[in-house]
Amino acid sequence: MKGAAVINLEVPKKLAVLVNQAHQAAAEVFRPNSRKYDRAEHTYPVELDMLAALLDGLNAGGESGAGAAGVRRGARERKSDGVRNGGNLATVLGTIEMCWGDVGLLLSMPRQGLGNAAIASVADDEQLTRFAGKWAAMAITEPDTGSDSAAIRTTAVKDGDDYILNGEKIFVTAGERADAVVVWATLDRSLGRAAIKSFVVEKGTPGFELVRLEHKLGIRASDTAHFRLDNVRVPAENLLGDPEINVAQGFAGVLQTFDNTRPLVAAMAVGVARAALEETARLLADAGVPIDYDRPANSQPAAVATYLGLEADYEAAYLLTLEAAWMADNGRPNSLQASMAKAKAGRSATDIALRCVELAGSLGYSENSLLEKWARDAKILDIFEGTQQIQLLIVARRLLGKTSTQLK
Numbered sequence: 001m002k003g004a005a006v007i008n009l010e011v012p013k014k015l016a017v018l019v020n021q022a023h024q025a026a027a028e029v030f031r032p033n034s035r036k037y038d039r040a041e042h043t044y045p046v047e048l049d050m051l052a053a054l055l056d057g058l059n060a061g062g063e064s065g066a067g068a069a070g071v072r073r074g075a076r077e078r079k080s081d082g083v084r085n086g087g088n089l090a091t092v093l094g095t096i097e098m099c100w101g102d103v104g105l106l107l108s109m110p111r112q113g114l115g116n117a118a119i120a121s122v123a124d125d126e127q128l129t130r131f132a133g134k135w136a137a138m139a140i141t142e143p144d145t146g147s148d149s150a151a152i153r154t155t156a157v158k159d160g161d162d163y164i165l166n167g168e169k170i171f172v173t174a175g176e177r178a179d180a181v182v183v184w185a186t187l188d189r190s191l192g193r194a195a196i197k198s199f200v201v202e203k204g205t206p207g208f209e210l211v212r213l214e215h216k217l218g219i220r221a222s223d224t225a226h227f228r229l230d231n232v233r234v235p236a237e238n239l240l241g242d243p244e245i246n247v248a249q250g251f252a253g254v255l256q257t258f259d260n261t262r263p264l265v266a267a268m269a270v271g272v273a274r275a276a277l278e279e280t281a282r283l284l285a286d287a288g289v290p291i292d293y294d295r296p297a298n299s300q301p302a303a304v305a306t307y308l309g310l311e312a313d314y315e316a317a318y319l320l321t322l323e324a325a326w327m328a329d330n331g332r333p334n335s336l337q338a339s340m341a342k343a344k345a346g347r348s349a350t351d352i353a354l355r356c357v358e359l360a361g362s363l364g365y366s367e368n369s370l371l372e373k374w375a376r377d378a379k380i381l382d383i384f385e386g387t388q389q390i391q392l393l394i395v396a397r398r399l400l401g402k403t404s405t406q407l408k
């Protein structure tokens with residue numbers, strides 16, 4: 001594998017403590033509350049407050065990567081040319097463990113929203129300080145625009161020291177609970193992608209109205225909000241990144257976020273897949289069908305052969321995810337790897353979780369096991385932050401050297 005030359009595939013020693021702590025939190029806080037908040041959709045999981053305070057402590061103590069806010073720090077703090085394992089890798093490893101516990105609950109963790117990752121990725125130092133400690137959701141999707149995020153219609157018009165935002169945003173993860181929402185808006189629709197900027201809109205800003213919360217197939221512990229923006233006045237200093245419209249640079253400013261967040265979503269998928277595989281191996285062993293790694297798959301029961309195939313998919317997803325995060329930490333362009341990881345992990349988690357339901361039979365389909373829940377939870381990981389098809393499109397463009405106009 002190409003990446004094997006540059007990645008030490010063992011979890012780096014310095015991150016082992018963080019991984020262990022994340023696993024413990026997942027086992028002791030997430031798992032016992034998993035079913036409860038799957039059923040009590042839209043109820044805030046109060047059990048997360050103490051955990052979130054702990055995470056804040058880790059972040060303040062400089063143990064980088066404990067949560068979404070850690071995603072860019074590795075690159076920012078990079079001082080030498082040596083290979084490093086930084087904030088992105090730490091966050092990805094922590095996310096895998098937490099989502100082994102429950103992906104809906106991870107998405108509900110205070111101050112760890114995708115908006116926090118966006119702020120960590122593109123904010124300047126003053127903004128990083130000003131928005132520290134805020135829980136930020138991310139609002140790109142609109143009623144008429146999903147995958148084609150360059151077509152968004154929400155507008156931002158400069159007015160003195162402020163921008164005035166108008167439009168509608170749907171499917172905003174943690175939108176109701178967050179303190180602020182990072183809203184994508186266009187300064188001038190006629191200038192296309194280059195005119196799209198992101199703005200931190202604080203809750204309580206007049207005109208920023210929560211319309212409703214969605215009922216969903218999975219990740220039901222996570223709230224998904226619909227907002228209307230009616231003449232919302234946002235200070236100009238809340239614009240993240242360069243306020244100028246740079247047609248040559250195009251979409252690069254806002255898209256930078258995806259290079260950091262897609263490996264995170266891939267990590268969520270890896271975590272769910274691992275949970276489903278572990279549970280299935282346990283159930284198969286209980287049923288007298290243990291997985292035997294010392295014998296070829298084709299000389300074992302069909303269930304074991306299927307399981308081993310799923311595990312191979314899991315490994316591929318895991319390695320691609322680590323590679324994408326590692327590259328971000330080491331200042332290497334990782335858009336291709338971020339999309340590959342997201343495509344592989346999103347698809348694999350969905351397939352693996354559903355096949356595990358099948359392997360476990362009626363127990364897998366019943367609420368007596370979490371397998372049916374993981375099968376429902378997994379699907380979103382192949383949809384948000386760019387669907388499967390969009391990731392494949394990005395990969396194809398990168399490999400063939402085509403622009404988004406040449407290959408759509």
Ligand SMILES: Cc1cc2nc3c(=O)[nH]c(=O)nc-3n(C[C@H](O)[C@H](O)[C@H](O)COP(=O)(O)OP(=O)(O)OC[C@H]3O[C@@H](n4cnc5c(N)ncnc54)[C@H](O)[C@@H]3O)c2cc1C
Nearest residue numbers: 138139140141145146147171172173384385387389390408
């Ligand atoms: C639970 C949940 C949480 C979400 N959280 C957030 C959030 O926090 N912030 C946010 O901004 N958005 C969020 N989203 C929105 C999510 O990112 C979008 O649903 C996603 O981008 C797809 O957009 P769409 O639903 O409009 O589908 P569409 O773009 O209409 O796509 C429909 C289908 O067509 C396919 N397709 C589209 N274009 C192409 C193409 N060019 N080639 C091939 N196939 C194509 C897609 O892959 C998909 O299968 C969330 C969605 C859900 C369900």
